[in-house]
Amino acid sequence: MPFMAKPLPPRVKLADVAERAGVSVATVSKVVNDRYGVSEDTAARVKEAIDELGYAGNLGASGLRMQATNVLGVLVSSFEPFSAELLKGAARVAEGEGFEIIAHSGGASFGWERRSLARLGGTIIAGALIVTATVLDADPAVPVVAVDPHYGPNRLPTVDSDGFTGMVGATRYLIDRGHTRIAFLGGRAELDSSHLREAGYREAIQEAGLELDTTLIRETRYDPALAREATRELLMLEEPPTALLCGNDQTAIAAADLARELGLEVPADLSIIGFDDIPDAALYEPALTTVRQPLQAMGAEAMSMLIAMVRDDAEGRHVRMPTELVERDSVGPPRPGPLRLG
Amino acid sequence: MPFMAKPLPPRVKLADVAERAGVSVATVSKVVNDRYGVSEDTAARVKEAIDELGYAGNLGASGLRMQATNVLGVLVSSFEPFSAELLKGAARVAEGEGFEIIAHSGGASFGWERRSLARLGGTIIAGALIVTATVLDADPAVPVVAVDPHYGPNRLPTVDSDGFTGMVGATRYLIDRGHTRIAFLGGRAELDSSHLREAGYREAIQEAGLELDTTLIRETRYDPALAREATRELLMLEEPPTALLCGNDQTAIAAADLARELGLEVPADLSIIGFDDIPDAALYEPALTTVRQPLQAMGAEAMSMLIAMVRDDAEGRHVRMPTELVERDSVGPPRPGPLRLG
């Protein structure tokens, strides 16, 4: 016997309400959308029918017809701590302004941004926030704000944070504490945000008159496994670093895990600083010192901008939010003696 | 001049692809959906046109027509830490199984669950997780799994956690440390989950042979402001409690804030235990001892069940996940002397 789906209970639709109230679908539609040209009497009867049947309009159908909705999208590649934080901030603003919000995870395949936008744009959502996009070429069909895009600058309105200044500050912080061999675990060289962070590191190193040793600069592609590998190599060096600056918290945590598996202590043997300040950073043992991006505030700012664009046809801008060093427990003075790996 | 919306760039649709490839829309549709009855030649030409135009099907329209989609919904009243954690777990499973996922925050108004379900059900999503629902009467039109519903037991498949046992454990933990006057800041008496937590408290108190003093039992409706008020009253009592058990972490944090504003120290003057283990609990100063619900695991479990229901027409079940006491820094021995409020 072939697969047989349980017949779904029919959804109640406009026609059901119309029949119940003894009017036409057109009239019900007018009542639902507060159009005038309906007598109070009829309207009351229709409303009653709506309540009794528990009717609620179908977003797909009305969006298709109207080419407009009051739903805003937040498009992410996946729900991880970073996007979850942004979502909280964005949702708070949207709800306050009377918009509903839909968060969509489009999967990891290349071009997910455009795909998600095309699938939802116009008929389901009236505008979108795209989180950490890497592909943003085509003119989108609805207003779009990019949050922390990896390539840039692009033509889209954007909210991001000042990774350059943030990383300069983190590097100086280590230098002030006596570190001179500071390694950098970067993300992906071709991404704008990664590039800025690395530039900040280089700037601070040179400004302090330290030697810029490029063997101390590695790329992780933000992949924890690669971060572990790079950390291992760095620690095996003739003259290993005493501190590690990481492109994000997840790679910082991976590096710290590896160091400890090798019998080292953080920060006694190796100081580590992350980037982002996702919730996990504070929970790590030892709590991770990191460069905080104000994720919720970034989400809120981006959503405000999007709403202005959708509602008032406002121009989008480029907003760069400040970062801030959060001092916790993963940085100490440089280890005095040589490294003994367990 | 009246408000004039910027004319949106037209979305590319099936008809555009058809024209480009020199075939009919029906043919393009077949190619898109991998139906057979299209020559390889034509199919190739169509695919080329799709790529060139960057076409991606419109979810609203195809859902409307097919009465089926491969998108699953996670319906929440708002995106707060609790639902964000569940979402992470649920999303991981859905993506692994080839489903897309849409999270929808329906607003706080009464009956948001039903409204969201009606608006999205069938045409946009093929099934839904409803998080902390309070209204679940009508037969939903698509498969639905309730996560941590507040009323229960209901007829819907459900994933929740064992609040009774969790609260018994937390209460015993305090008793073991010498506390005898233990207050309980409950949520909403009419909610099933709240009720179970309070029952656990009562059970443990009586099992230990302690007097059950109902003036120590307060209701907060999970509202931080009410939690503060209740805490204030408790501390003003002739014989104030030495420990506070809270229905969730947010009220526990509110209570701790108030206690400290009154000049008390946590846990020296007052021990506090929360419930849920949202990320904020660990970040609070002092880190909050709490009863952990495995939120991500609950989201994952619920999503697995939903997928089985949607795909294989499986029966839903009721899964109750274990809770676990997380010992942190907000519990100490009972204060020896009387309380001095600052």
Place this chain on the structure above:
DNA sequence: CTGTTAGCGCTTTCAG
């Protein structure tokens, strides 16, 4: 193998 056509639920002219 391909195209024509009807209709999913909804909103909007436009007649009555």
Place this chain on the structure above:
DNA sequence: CTGAAAGCGCTAACAG
């Protein structure tokens, strides 16, 4: 003030 009918983008019958 009310309803009939067309059409949003898409898919599934059904002819050709």
